[in-house]
Amino acid sequence: MDYLAFLLAILYLYKARCEEIFWDTTVKLAKNMSLECVYPSTDTLTQMEWFKIKQLERESIAIFNPTYRVILREPYADRVYFSNLTMTSNDMTLTFHNASEVDVGFYSCFLHTFPHGTWEKVIQVVPSDGFEIAVPSNSHTVSEPGKDVTLTCQPQMERLLQEVMWEKIQPHQIDLLTSCNLSQGRSYTSKYPRQILSNCTQRMRRAFLTMPHVTASDSGLYRCGFKASTGETETFMMRLTITNSKTNNQYILFVAAGAVLLLLVFLITTAIVVSRKRKRRRQKRGLFKKEYWDTQNRATNNYRSPAPASQPSDGAGEDIYVNYPTFSRRPKTRV
Incomplete structure (x- = not known):
């Protein structure tokens, strides 16, 4: 009987070692990492416990009871804490600080609820260099x-x-x-x-x-x-x-308003530039026309009064063009 029991024990251990653990979430190892565990139902939580799953046993990490609150086990007492735990919360997320390679492995978030009984989520922590990187989407x-x-x-x-x-x-x-x-x-x-x-x-x-x-x-x-x-x-x-x-509609309206404003600024600037160019052209045409008639009058009269008697003293009759040419006021010498 002892020999048969020994063989059965060996078979059980072999099966336990070969059995593949099925996990719900894979987490990349980080110095500060969180193992998310959110119970999706509104059942009454009677007790929950975090375990680290090893080959033949489960190592208790932390336990929570609505009446007796939280107990942290050694050697995790100074390295783990519940992130969002309250009396009415269903969030049992466990956070590690100063995590290291020894924290790689499988973890279990095990809940006792009423009336549906037990609920478990298994999380696998893998080394950061072995974490699968997401590829571009199709x-x-x-x-x-x-x-x-x-x-x-x-x-x-x-x-x-x-x-x-x-x-x-x-x-x-x-x-x-x-x-x-x-x-x-x-x-x-x-x-x-x-x-x-x-x-x-x-x-x-x-x-x-x-x-x-x-x-x-x-x-x-x-x-x-x-x-x-x-x-x-x-x-x-x-x-x-x-x-x-x-938000999208507001963004679209903002972009459209900005585009309209830029267009208005462009049109106004263009109109000002065109107006100035036209004014300069009219000024040049008026200047050339006045020079032409003055030249014709001098050719006809063949003289110029040295000082017109009716010339105003306050300069009201002077031309507005700053580039208007000036001529000598000295009378011509008659021979």
Whole structure:
């Protein structure tokens, strides 16, 4: 019996080591990082606890009870804290400061609620150099707040699909939105804190993701991934932008008003320049005409009075042109 029990224990350990942990969110290791855990329901929270998942055990990090409040375990007491925790809050986000390589691994946010029982979210912390960087998007969708948005993607490969996955990509973390096992026709319930609708049927060739009543927080980069029965994979990146129509209209009006103002300034400036040019031309034509008639009069009279008797003393009869030519007032000598 002892030998048989020993063999069973070995098989159990082997199975535990080989079993793959399924996680909801991947977070990039940072000196100050937050592990987001927001319970999406309005159930009554009776108790919650954060664990670090190791191969054969779970190491307790922190525990919260509405009656007894917060207890931080060693050696995490000086390195972790609850970011947004209140008596009525469903946000159990745990924040690390001075995190290091020893904090890489899997974490569990485990809640006891009433009346639905337990709820768990698993988070994987990976090294910063191993974090997957988002690639440029293949398409861009723009919508307004309050509307329903549907993202679709269709694989190019002709292989029989085995799995379809939707994720939201952020600079510091990747959230699993939905995962569908096509061979079993079964989808995984995401821990993402918003309502999401997607299709999951055998032999489907097109995947969609619907988010009802979108808000500005839904803007971002989304990834649709396919996995064939042969192991072949294919991914598509889609960017979603939620804009405020009122803000856009105000911006458009502001830009239009600015353009009209610039046009008016340009037209006024052009009119002033043209008016000045025309005035100068008229002045030049008047000057040349007066010079011509003065020359003709001098040729006819063949003399000029040295000092006209009726010339006003206050200069009221002087010409306004500053460039008017002057002539000598000395009388000609008769021979």
